[in-house]
Amino acid sequence: MFLTDEEKRILDGSEGPGKQKAMEMLYALGLTFDAEKLIPVKRAHVALSGQEGDTYWCELLVSGGATCAITPTTNPYWDTCYLTKFYEVTKEELDLANRTGEAYRKIGAKLTYHCAPGLSTGVPFFGEHIAYSESSATPYVNGALGARSNRESSISALAAAVIGKTPYYGFHIDENRHGHLLIEVEADVKDCYDWGILGHVVGELAGYHNPVLRFKHKVNPGPEDYLYFGAEAATSGAVAMYHMVGVTPEAPTIEAAFGGGKVPAAAAVITDKDLKDREAKLTPATGDINLVMLGCPHYTYDQILEIDRLFAGRKVSHNTAFWILAEAGAVELAERSHLRQKLELLGVRMVGDTCIDEPCWKSFEGHLGLTDSPKCAYYRERRGQPFAIRRLSECVEAAIKGRID
Protein backbone atom coordinates (compact mmCIF):
# COMPACT_ATOMS: atom_id res chain seq x y z
CA MET A 1 0.00 0.00 0.00
CA PHE A 2 1.40 3.35 -1.07
CA LEU A 3 1.69 6.07 1.57
CA THR A 4 2.86 9.61 0.88
CA ASP A 5 5.73 11.01 2.96
CA GLU A 6 3.23 12.99 5.01
CA GLU A 7 1.11 9.86 5.66
CA LYS A 8 4.25 7.95 6.68
CA ARG A 9 5.16 10.70 9.15
CA ILE A 10 1.70 10.46 10.71
CA LEU A 11 1.99 6.68 10.91
CA ASP A 12 5.37 6.82 12.66
CA GLY A 13 3.98 9.19 15.28
CA SER A 14 5.65 12.44 14.23
CA GLU A 15 2.31 14.28 14.40
CA GLY A 16 1.32 12.89 17.79
CA PRO A 17 -0.14 9.65 19.13
CA GLY A 18 -3.78 10.54 18.35
CA LYS A 19 -3.25 10.97 14.62
CA GLN A 20 -0.93 7.97 14.70
CA LYS A 21 -3.71 5.75 16.13
CA ALA A 22 -6.12 7.00 13.49
CA MET A 23 -3.61 6.33 10.72
CA GLU A 24 -2.84 2.86 12.12
CA MET A 25 -6.54 2.03 11.82
CA LEU A 26 -6.75 3.21 8.21
CA TYR A 27 -3.50 1.45 7.34
CA ALA A 28 -4.64 -1.86 8.91
CA LEU A 29 -7.89 -1.73 6.93
CA GLY A 30 -6.03 -0.76 3.78
CA LEU A 31 -3.67 -3.73 4.12
CA THR A 32 -6.50 -6.14 4.93
CA PHE A 33 -8.52 -5.15 1.88
CA ASP A 34 -5.56 -4.65 -0.50
CA ALA A 35 -6.02 -0.91 -0.90
CA GLU A 36 -3.40 0.67 -3.16
CA LYS A 37 -3.53 4.07 -1.40
CA LEU A 38 -5.55 6.50 0.69
CA ILE A 39 -7.95 8.93 -1.01
CA PRO A 40 -9.30 12.25 0.34
CA VAL A 41 -12.87 12.48 1.66
CA LYS A 42 -14.83 15.62 2.55
CA ARG A 43 -17.64 13.92 4.45
CA ALA A 44 -17.69 11.32 7.21
CA HIS A 45 -20.41 10.08 9.54
CA VAL A 46 -19.48 8.67 12.93
CA ALA A 47 -21.95 6.27 14.50
CA LEU A 48 -21.17 7.34 18.06
CA SER A 49 -23.38 5.57 20.56
CA GLY A 50 -22.58 6.66 24.08
CA GLN A 51 -21.28 3.17 24.68
CA GLU A 52 -17.94 2.54 26.31
CA GLY A 53 -16.17 0.94 23.35
CA ASP A 54 -16.80 3.85 21.05
CA THR A 55 -16.23 6.58 23.63
CA TYR A 56 -12.96 4.88 24.62
CA TRP A 57 -11.71 5.24 21.02
CA CYS A 58 -12.71 8.91 20.69
CA GLU A 59 -11.07 9.75 24.04
CA LEU A 60 -7.95 7.83 23.01
CA LEU A 61 -7.59 9.98 19.88
CA VAL A 62 -8.42 13.22 21.75
CA SER A 63 -5.94 12.51 24.53
CA GLY A 64 -3.33 11.91 21.84
CA GLY A 65 -3.93 15.41 20.50
CA ALA A 66 -6.07 14.53 17.46
CA THR A 67 -8.78 16.75 16.03
CA CYS A 68 -10.84 16.23 12.91
CA ALA A 69 -9.47 17.35 9.55
CA ILE A 70 -13.05 17.23 8.21
CA THR A 71 -16.03 17.71 10.54
CA PRO A 72 -18.00 14.46 10.69
CA THR A 73 -21.74 14.24 11.42
CA THR A 74 -22.65 11.98 14.34
CA ASN A 75 -25.18 9.41 15.54
CA PRO A 76 -27.33 9.96 18.64
CA TYR A 77 -26.72 8.80 22.16
CA TRP A 78 -29.53 10.24 24.30
CA ASP A 79 -30.99 13.58 25.36
CA THR A 80 -29.84 13.59 28.98
CA CYS A 81 -31.57 16.89 29.89
CA TYR A 82 -35.03 15.89 28.67
CA LEU A 83 -35.13 12.16 29.41
CA THR A 84 -33.83 12.39 32.98
CA LYS A 85 -37.09 14.26 33.72
CA PHE A 86 -38.91 10.99 33.02
CA TYR A 87 -36.47 8.22 33.85
CA GLU A 88 -33.71 7.51 36.34
CA VAL A 89 -30.24 6.44 35.36
CA THR A 90 -27.21 5.70 37.51
CA LYS A 91 -24.44 8.23 38.01
CA GLU A 92 -22.14 5.98 35.94
CA GLU A 93 -24.61 5.94 33.05
CA LEU A 94 -24.99 9.72 33.09
CA ASP A 95 -21.22 10.18 33.38
CA LEU A 96 -20.66 8.00 30.33
CA ALA A 97 -23.19 10.03 28.32
CA ASN A 98 -21.52 13.29 29.37
CA ARG A 99 -18.06 11.89 28.58
CA THR A 100 -19.27 10.97 25.09
CA GLY A 101 -20.56 14.47 24.32
CA GLU A 102 -17.40 16.02 25.69
CA ALA A 103 -15.06 13.75 23.69
CA TYR A 104 -16.87 14.46 20.42
CA ARG A 105 -16.95 18.19 21.12
CA LYS A 106 -13.21 18.16 21.73
CA ILE A 107 -12.39 16.20 18.58
CA GLY A 108 -14.40 18.70 16.54
CA ALA A 109 -17.41 16.69 15.33
CA LYS A 110 -20.64 18.23 14.08
CA LEU A 111 -23.05 17.08 16.79
CA THR A 112 -26.04 16.27 14.60
CA TYR A 113 -27.00 13.23 16.74
CA HIS A 114 -28.96 11.75 13.84
CA CYS A 115 -28.60 8.20 12.50
CA ALA A 116 -29.90 8.84 8.96
CA PRO A 117 -27.49 11.49 7.64
CA GLY A 118 -28.29 10.57 4.02
CA LEU A 119 -31.83 11.98 4.48
CA SER A 120 -30.92 15.41 5.75
CA THR A 121 -27.88 16.13 7.90
CA GLY A 122 -25.18 14.91 5.51
CA VAL A 123 -26.40 14.21 1.97
CA PRO A 124 -23.52 13.25 -0.33
CA PHE A 125 -23.38 13.73 -4.12
CA PHE A 126 -23.68 10.92 -6.61
CA GLY A 127 -20.25 9.35 -7.00
CA GLU A 128 -18.76 11.20 -4.02
CA HIS A 129 -16.16 9.27 -1.99
CA ILE A 130 -17.15 9.35 1.70
CA ALA A 131 -16.63 7.37 4.94
CA TYR A 132 -20.04 6.67 6.51
CA SER A 133 -20.54 4.40 9.47
CA GLU A 134 -23.94 3.54 10.96
CA SER A 135 -24.93 0.28 9.34
CA SER A 136 -28.25 1.69 8.08
CA ALA A 137 -26.66 4.85 6.67
CA THR A 138 -24.03 3.08 4.55
CA PRO A 139 -26.46 1.13 2.32
CA TYR A 140 -28.60 4.26 1.96
CA VAL A 141 -25.79 6.45 0.65
CA ASN A 142 -24.40 3.71 -1.60
CA GLY A 143 -27.59 2.08 -2.87
CA ALA A 144 -30.14 4.88 -2.97
CA LEU A 145 -27.86 7.89 -3.60
CA GLY A 146 -24.94 6.36 -5.49
CA ALA A 147 -22.28 7.87 -3.24
CA ARG A 148 -19.27 5.68 -2.42
CA SER A 149 -18.60 4.43 1.09
CA ASN A 150 -17.33 1.22 2.52
CA ARG A 151 -19.06 -0.36 5.49
CA GLU A 152 -17.22 1.75 8.03
CA SER A 153 -17.31 1.18 11.77
CA SER A 154 -17.76 4.17 14.07
CA ILE A 155 -14.04 3.98 14.85
CA SER A 156 -12.79 3.72 11.26
CA ALA A 157 -15.09 6.61 10.22
CA LEU A 158 -13.69 8.74 13.05
CA ALA A 159 -10.17 7.81 11.95
CA ALA A 160 -11.09 8.93 8.42
CA ALA A 161 -12.43 12.24 9.77
CA VAL A 162 -9.20 12.86 11.73
CA ILE A 163 -6.96 12.14 8.74
CA GLY A 164 -9.37 13.41 6.06
CA LYS A 165 -8.75 10.26 4.04
CA THR A 166 -9.97 6.69 3.65
CA PRO A 167 -8.35 3.59 2.13
CA TYR A 168 -9.20 3.10 -1.54
CA TYR A 169 -10.81 -0.33 -1.74
CA GLY A 170 -14.21 -1.98 -1.87
CA PHE A 171 -17.16 0.21 -2.83
CA HIS A 172 -14.92 3.13 -3.82
CA ILE A 173 -13.95 1.19 -6.95
CA ASP A 174 -16.31 0.76 -9.95
CA GLU A 175 -16.08 -3.00 -10.39
CA ASN A 176 -16.72 -3.74 -6.72
CA ARG A 177 -20.07 -1.97 -6.91
CA HIS A 178 -21.49 -4.53 -9.31
CA GLY A 179 -24.09 -6.97 -8.03
CA HIS A 180 -23.17 -10.41 -6.73
CA LEU A 181 -26.52 -12.15 -6.52
CA LEU A 182 -29.97 -11.75 -8.03
CA ILE A 183 -33.08 -11.78 -5.86
CA GLU A 184 -36.53 -11.81 -7.46
CA VAL A 185 -39.15 -10.00 -5.38
CA GLU A 186 -42.70 -11.16 -6.02
CA ALA A 187 -43.97 -9.78 -2.72
CA ASP A 188 -46.16 -6.68 -2.80
CA VAL A 189 -44.09 -4.08 -0.93
CA LYS A 190 -46.59 -1.47 0.22
CA ASP A 191 -44.97 0.70 2.91
CA CYS A 192 -41.68 1.26 4.73
CA TYR A 193 -42.51 -1.56 7.14
CA ASP A 194 -42.71 -4.04 4.25
CA TRP A 195 -39.43 -2.64 2.93
CA GLY A 196 -37.87 -3.32 6.33
CA ILE A 197 -39.07 -6.91 6.48
CA LEU A 198 -37.89 -7.40 2.90
CA GLY A 199 -34.49 -6.01 3.91
CA HIS A 200 -34.31 -8.46 6.80
CA VAL A 201 -34.89 -11.41 4.45
CA VAL A 202 -32.41 -10.00 1.89
CA GLY A 203 -29.68 -9.38 4.51
CA GLU A 204 -29.69 -13.00 5.57
CA LEU A 205 -29.43 -14.16 1.93
CA ALA A 206 -26.77 -11.64 0.91
CA GLY A 207 -24.54 -11.49 4.02
CA TYR A 208 -21.67 -9.19 3.07
CA HIS A 209 -22.45 -9.35 -0.66
CA ASN A 210 -24.16 -6.89 -2.96
CA PRO A 211 -27.71 -7.97 -3.84
CA VAL A 212 -29.60 -6.99 -6.99
CA LEU A 213 -33.37 -6.90 -6.53
CA ARG A 214 -35.78 -7.27 -9.43
CA PHE A 215 -39.42 -6.55 -8.67
CA LYS A 216 -42.47 -8.22 -10.15
CA HIS A 217 -44.67 -5.26 -9.20
CA LYS A 218 -43.60 -1.70 -9.93
CA VAL A 219 -42.10 0.01 -6.88
CA ASN A 220 -41.49 3.68 -6.14
CA PRO A 221 -39.56 3.81 -2.87
CA GLY A 222 -39.31 7.02 -0.85
CA PRO A 223 -36.66 8.02 1.71
CA GLU A 224 -38.16 6.05 4.61
CA ASP A 225 -38.54 2.95 2.38
CA TYR A 226 -34.87 2.93 1.42
CA LEU A 227 -33.92 3.64 5.00
CA TYR A 228 -35.93 0.75 6.46
CA PHE A 229 -34.73 -1.63 3.75
CA GLY A 230 -31.04 -0.89 4.36
CA ALA A 231 -31.36 -0.81 8.15
CA GLU A 232 -32.72 -4.36 8.25
CA ALA A 233 -30.42 -5.73 5.52
CA ALA A 234 -27.53 -4.51 7.69
CA THR A 235 -29.04 -6.10 10.81
CA SER A 236 -29.63 -9.67 9.63
CA GLY A 237 -26.60 -9.30 7.34
CA ALA A 238 -23.86 -6.82 6.52
CA VAL A 239 -25.26 -5.32 3.32
CA ALA A 240 -23.61 -1.98 2.49
CA MET A 241 -24.59 -1.68 -1.18
CA TYR A 242 -27.53 -2.84 -3.27
CA HIS A 243 -29.20 -2.35 -6.60
CA MET A 244 -32.89 -2.26 -7.47
CA VAL A 245 -33.37 -2.77 -11.19
CA GLY A 246 -34.92 0.25 -12.89
CA VAL A 247 -35.03 2.10 -9.56
CA THR A 248 -31.63 2.90 -8.00
CA PRO A 249 -29.16 5.15 -9.86
CA GLU A 250 -26.55 2.54 -10.76
CA ALA A 251 -29.06 -0.05 -12.00
CA PRO A 252 -30.94 1.36 -15.01
CA THR A 253 -30.98 -2.20 -16.38
CA ILE A 254 -30.27 -5.61 -14.89
CA GLU A 255 -27.14 -5.87 -17.07
CA ALA A 256 -25.85 -2.56 -15.68
CA ALA A 257 -26.46 -3.76 -12.13
CA PHE A 258 -24.16 -6.70 -12.80
CA GLY A 259 -21.55 -4.50 -14.49
CA GLY A 260 -22.38 -5.56 -18.02
CA GLY A 261 -21.35 -9.10 -17.17
CA LYS A 262 -23.41 -12.25 -17.09
CA VAL A 263 -26.67 -12.06 -15.17
CA PRO A 264 -26.77 -15.00 -12.74
CA ALA A 265 -29.81 -17.18 -12.12
CA ALA A 266 -31.94 -15.95 -9.24
CA ALA A 267 -30.54 -16.98 -5.86
CA ALA A 268 -33.98 -16.61 -4.27
CA VAL A 269 -37.56 -15.56 -4.90
CA ILE A 270 -39.22 -13.59 -2.09
CA THR A 271 -43.01 -13.79 -1.81
CA ASP A 272 -45.68 -12.24 0.44
CA LYS A 273 -45.59 -15.45 2.48
CA ASP A 274 -41.85 -15.03 3.11
CA LEU A 275 -42.48 -11.55 4.55
CA LYS A 276 -45.35 -12.82 6.73
CA ASP A 277 -43.23 -15.75 7.97
CA ARG A 278 -40.36 -13.41 8.81
CA GLU A 279 -42.61 -11.12 10.83
CA ALA A 280 -43.85 -14.13 12.83
CA LYS A 281 -40.32 -15.48 13.35
CA LEU A 282 -39.10 -12.11 14.63
CA THR A 283 -41.89 -11.71 17.18
CA PRO A 284 -41.05 -13.68 20.34
CA ALA A 285 -44.35 -13.13 22.17
CA THR A 286 -47.65 -11.26 22.18
CA GLY A 287 -49.70 -9.89 25.09
CA ASP A 288 -49.69 -6.80 27.28
CA ILE A 289 -47.15 -4.16 26.27
CA ASN A 290 -45.56 -1.45 28.41
CA LEU A 291 -43.93 0.49 25.57
CA VAL A 292 -44.32 1.33 21.90
CA MET A 293 -40.94 2.46 20.64
CA LEU A 294 -40.58 3.97 17.17
CA GLY A 295 -37.62 5.57 15.46
CA CYS A 296 -34.94 2.99 14.72
CA PRO A 297 -33.78 4.50 12.38
CA HIS A 298 -34.95 7.96 13.43
CA TYR A 299 -38.46 8.95 12.42
CA THR A 300 -38.99 11.72 9.89
CA TYR A 301 -41.53 14.55 10.15
CA ASP A 302 -43.78 12.77 7.65
CA GLN A 303 -43.85 9.68 9.86
CA ILE A 304 -44.84 11.81 12.87
CA LEU A 305 -47.69 13.26 10.76
CA GLU A 306 -48.79 9.73 9.92
CA ILE A 307 -48.96 8.85 13.63
CA ASP A 308 -51.27 11.80 14.23
CA ARG A 309 -53.51 10.66 11.38
CA LEU A 310 -53.65 7.08 12.69
CA PHE A 311 -54.50 8.06 16.28
CA ALA A 312 -57.34 10.31 15.08
CA GLY A 313 -57.65 11.81 18.54
CA ARG A 314 -57.72 8.49 20.47
CA LYS A 315 -55.45 8.07 23.50
CA VAL A 316 -52.60 5.73 24.44
CA SER A 317 -53.58 3.18 27.11
CA HIS A 318 -52.74 4.31 30.67
CA ASN A 319 -50.30 1.40 31.22
CA THR A 320 -48.37 1.88 27.98
CA ALA A 321 -45.76 4.50 27.07
CA PHE A 322 -45.45 5.70 23.48
CA TRP A 323 -42.14 7.18 22.34
CA ILE A 324 -41.09 8.51 18.95
CA LEU A 325 -37.34 8.94 18.49
CA ALA A 326 -36.80 11.41 15.66
CA GLU A 327 -34.29 13.66 14.03
CA ALA A 328 -34.02 16.89 16.07
CA GLY A 329 -35.16 18.90 13.05
CA ALA A 330 -38.34 16.79 12.79
CA VAL A 331 -39.08 17.38 16.48
CA GLU A 332 -38.54 21.11 15.92
CA LEU A 333 -40.97 21.07 12.97
CA ALA A 334 -43.53 19.21 15.10
CA GLU A 335 -43.12 21.87 17.75
CA ARG A 336 -43.68 24.70 15.26
CA SER A 337 -46.80 23.11 13.79
CA HIS A 338 -48.15 22.35 17.31
CA LEU A 339 -48.20 18.66 16.38
CA ARG A 340 -45.99 17.84 19.33
CA GLN A 341 -48.33 19.44 21.85
CA LYS A 342 -51.34 17.80 20.20
CA LEU A 343 -49.78 14.33 20.36
CA GLU A 344 -48.62 14.79 23.96
CA LEU A 345 -52.25 15.21 24.98
CA LEU A 346 -52.86 11.72 23.58
CA GLY A 347 -49.92 10.24 25.48
CA VAL A 348 -47.54 10.24 22.51
CA ARG A 349 -44.11 11.68 23.31
CA MET A 350 -41.19 12.48 21.05
CA VAL A 351 -37.51 13.17 21.62
CA GLY A 352 -34.64 14.16 19.36
CA ASP A 353 -30.95 13.18 19.52
CA THR A 354 -31.77 9.80 21.10
CA CYS A 355 -31.20 6.13 20.27
CA ILE A 356 -33.29 3.11 21.34
CA ASP A 357 -30.24 1.36 22.76
CA GLU A 358 -29.55 3.55 25.78
CA PRO A 359 -29.77 3.15 29.58
CA CYS A 360 -32.61 5.71 29.91
CA TRP A 361 -35.07 3.07 28.67
CA LYS A 362 -34.25 0.47 31.31
CA SER A 363 -37.44 0.89 33.36
CA PHE A 364 -39.31 -0.90 30.54
CA GLU A 365 -37.00 -3.92 30.56
CA GLY A 366 -38.33 -7.33 31.55
CA HIS A 367 -41.69 -6.71 29.84
CA LEU A 368 -42.90 -6.93 26.28
CA GLY A 369 -42.56 -3.88 24.02
CA LEU A 370 -43.78 -3.21 20.51
CA THR A 371 -41.99 -1.61 17.55
CA ASP A 372 -42.14 -1.37 13.76
CA SER A 373 -38.39 -2.07 13.55
CA PRO A 374 -36.74 -5.50 13.71
CA LYS A 375 -33.46 -3.64 14.19
CA CYS A 376 -34.82 -2.02 17.37
CA ALA A 377 -35.92 -5.44 18.64
CA TYR A 378 -32.58 -7.05 17.86
CA TYR A 379 -30.46 -4.53 19.77
CA ARG A 380 -32.88 -4.20 22.70
CA GLU A 381 -32.54 -7.94 23.27
CA ARG A 382 -29.12 -7.34 24.81
CA ARG A 383 -30.70 -5.05 27.42
CA GLY A 384 -33.45 -7.50 28.27
CA GLN A 385 -36.58 -6.17 26.58
CA PRO A 386 -38.30 -8.46 24.06
CA PHE A 387 -40.25 -6.68 21.30
CA ALA A 388 -43.13 -7.77 19.12
CA ILE A 389 -42.89 -6.38 15.58
CA ARG A 390 -45.82 -4.90 13.68
CA ARG A 391 -46.47 -2.19 11.09
CA LEU A 392 -47.16 1.34 12.38
CA SER A 393 -50.96 1.18 12.01
CA GLU A 394 -51.04 -1.96 14.20
CA CYS A 395 -48.63 -0.38 16.70
CA VAL A 396 -51.07 2.52 17.12
CA GLU A 397 -54.10 0.23 17.65
CA ALA A 398 -52.09 -1.84 20.14
CA ALA A 399 -51.02 1.30 22.03
CA ILE A 400 -54.67 2.30 22.45
CA LYS A 401 -55.54 -1.16 23.83
CA GLY A 402 -52.30 -1.66 25.77
CA ARG A 403 -51.78 -5.07 24.25
CA ILE A 404 -50.83 -6.79 21.00
CA ASP A 405 -52.57 -10.01 19.94
Place this chain on the structure above:
Amino acid sequence: MSQDVKSYKCRKIVKGCAGGEAVVSRDAMCFYLTDPETGEVIERNHAIHGKSIANKILVLKSGKGSSVVQVDGFYQLWMKHNLPAAIILVETEPVIVSAAVMVECTMVDRMEADPYEVIEDGDHVEVDAEKGEVRVRKEAA
Protein backbone atom coordinates in the same frame (compact mmCIF):
# COMPACT_ATOMS: atom_id res chain seq x y z
CA MET B 1 -6.74 -40.55 20.57
CA SER B 2 -5.18 -39.16 17.46
CA GLN B 3 -2.45 -36.57 17.98
CA ASP B 4 -1.95 -35.68 14.32
CA VAL B 5 -1.35 -31.98 13.84
CA LYS B 6 -2.10 -30.48 10.46
CA SER B 7 -0.83 -27.04 9.44
CA TYR B 8 -2.49 -24.61 7.07
CA LYS B 9 -1.28 -21.30 5.71
CA CYS B 10 -3.34 -18.19 6.42
CA ARG B 11 -3.02 -14.41 6.32
CA LYS B 12 -2.42 -12.13 9.29
CA ILE B 13 -4.97 -9.36 9.92
CA VAL B 14 -4.15 -8.58 13.57
CA LYS B 15 -0.87 -9.84 15.02
CA GLY B 16 -0.53 -12.40 17.80
CA CYS B 17 -0.13 -16.06 18.57
CA ALA B 18 -2.71 -18.07 20.51
CA GLY B 19 -3.97 -21.60 21.08
CA GLY B 20 -7.13 -23.11 22.46
CA GLU B 21 -10.31 -25.05 21.89
CA ALA B 22 -12.16 -24.36 18.65
CA VAL B 23 -15.71 -23.02 18.44
CA VAL B 24 -17.09 -23.01 14.93
CA SER B 25 -19.83 -20.59 13.87
CA ARG B 26 -21.43 -20.98 10.46
CA ASP B 27 -23.35 -17.76 11.08
CA ALA B 28 -21.92 -14.25 11.00
CA MET B 29 -21.79 -12.55 14.41
CA CYS B 30 -22.47 -9.26 16.10
CA PHE B 31 -20.37 -9.35 19.28
CA TYR B 32 -22.79 -7.07 21.12
CA LEU B 33 -25.09 -10.08 21.40
CA THR B 34 -22.70 -11.85 23.76
CA ASP B 35 -22.63 -11.71 27.55
CA PRO B 36 -19.39 -9.91 28.53
CA GLU B 37 -19.30 -11.72 31.89
CA THR B 38 -19.20 -15.20 30.33
CA GLY B 39 -18.52 -14.77 26.61
CA GLU B 40 -21.74 -16.64 25.89
CA VAL B 41 -23.62 -15.90 22.64
CA ILE B 42 -27.12 -14.66 23.52
CA GLU B 43 -28.59 -14.06 20.05
CA ARG B 44 -31.78 -16.06 19.46
CA ASN B 45 -31.71 -18.36 16.39
CA HIS B 46 -27.89 -18.09 16.14
CA ALA B 47 -25.75 -21.09 15.12
CA ILE B 48 -23.73 -20.92 18.37
CA HIS B 49 -26.42 -19.55 20.69
CA GLY B 50 -25.56 -20.53 24.27
CA LYS B 51 -21.90 -21.35 23.54
CA SER B 52 -19.05 -19.34 25.03
CA ILE B 53 -16.41 -17.76 22.79
CA ALA B 54 -14.26 -16.62 25.74
CA ASN B 55 -10.61 -17.48 25.17
CA LYS B 56 -11.56 -19.91 22.39
CA ILE B 57 -10.31 -20.06 18.84
CA LEU B 58 -13.37 -18.79 17.00
CA VAL B 59 -13.93 -19.90 13.42
CA LEU B 60 -16.36 -17.29 12.17
CA LYS B 61 -18.31 -16.83 8.96
CA SER B 62 -18.09 -13.01 9.13
CA GLY B 63 -19.19 -9.92 11.04
CA LYS B 64 -22.67 -8.49 10.71
CA GLY B 65 -24.96 -5.82 12.00
CA SER B 66 -24.22 -2.53 13.69
CA SER B 67 -21.17 -0.47 12.89
CA VAL B 68 -20.83 0.73 16.48
CA VAL B 69 -22.11 -1.91 18.88
CA GLN B 70 -19.87 -4.49 17.18
CA VAL B 71 -17.02 -2.34 18.54
CA ASP B 72 -18.62 -2.16 21.99
CA GLY B 73 -19.13 -5.93 21.98
CA PHE B 74 -15.39 -6.43 21.45
CA TYR B 75 -14.56 -3.75 24.01
CA GLN B 76 -16.75 -5.25 26.77
CA LEU B 77 -15.34 -8.75 26.23
CA TRP B 78 -11.82 -7.25 26.23
CA MET B 79 -12.42 -5.51 29.59
CA LYS B 80 -13.64 -8.81 31.12
CA HIS B 81 -10.81 -10.84 29.54
CA ASN B 82 -13.38 -12.86 27.62
CA LEU B 83 -12.43 -12.11 24.01
CA PRO B 84 -11.72 -15.11 21.79
CA ALA B 85 -8.01 -16.03 21.93
CA ALA B 86 -8.01 -15.66 18.15
CA ILE B 87 -10.51 -15.38 15.29
CA ILE B 88 -10.27 -17.21 11.97
CA LEU B 89 -12.49 -15.35 9.49
CA VAL B 90 -14.10 -17.04 6.52
CA GLU B 91 -15.40 -13.83 4.89
CA THR B 92 -13.60 -10.60 5.81
CA GLU B 93 -15.68 -7.53 6.52
CA PRO B 94 -14.42 -4.05 7.55
CA VAL B 95 -16.38 -3.44 10.77
CA ILE B 96 -15.23 -6.63 12.48
CA VAL B 97 -11.66 -5.97 11.31
CA SER B 98 -11.58 -2.46 12.78
CA ALA B 99 -13.04 -3.71 16.09
CA ALA B 100 -10.33 -6.38 16.30
CA VAL B 101 -7.64 -3.81 15.46
CA MET B 102 -8.77 -1.53 18.30
CA VAL B 103 -8.61 -4.22 20.99
CA GLU B 104 -5.70 -6.11 19.33
CA CYS B 105 -7.62 -9.38 19.09
CA THR B 106 -5.53 -11.81 17.01
CA MET B 107 -7.25 -12.32 13.66
CA VAL B 108 -6.43 -14.20 10.46
CA ASP B 109 -8.23 -15.02 7.21
CA ARG B 110 -7.60 -16.66 3.82
CA MET B 111 -6.85 -20.09 5.30
CA GLU B 112 -5.62 -22.35 2.50
CA ALA B 113 -8.20 -25.04 3.39
CA ASP B 114 -11.87 -24.34 4.06
CA PRO B 115 -11.93 -23.88 7.86
CA TYR B 116 -15.37 -25.51 7.99
CA GLU B 117 -13.91 -28.65 6.39
CA VAL B 118 -10.89 -29.01 8.64
CA ILE B 119 -11.88 -27.54 12.03
CA GLU B 120 -14.66 -28.81 14.30
CA ASP B 121 -15.86 -27.77 17.74
CA GLY B 122 -13.47 -29.05 20.40
CA ASP B 123 -10.39 -29.36 18.17
CA HIS B 124 -7.21 -27.87 19.64
CA VAL B 125 -6.19 -25.04 17.30
CA GLU B 126 -3.13 -22.79 17.33
CA VAL B 127 -3.13 -19.55 15.37
CA ASP B 128 0.23 -17.94 14.62
CA ALA B 129 -0.59 -14.71 12.81
CA GLU B 130 3.08 -13.69 12.42
CA LYS B 131 3.98 -16.92 10.64
CA GLY B 132 0.65 -16.98 8.84
CA GLU B 133 -0.13 -20.47 10.09
CA VAL B 134 -3.05 -22.33 11.66
CA ARG B 135 -2.32 -25.69 13.31
CA VAL B 136 -5.17 -28.11 14.02
CA ARG B 137 -5.06 -31.12 16.36
CA LYS B 138 -8.09 -33.36 16.23
CA GLU B 139 -9.39 -34.22 19.69
CA ALA B 140 -11.92 -36.72 18.37
CA ALA B 141 -10.88 -40.40 18.54
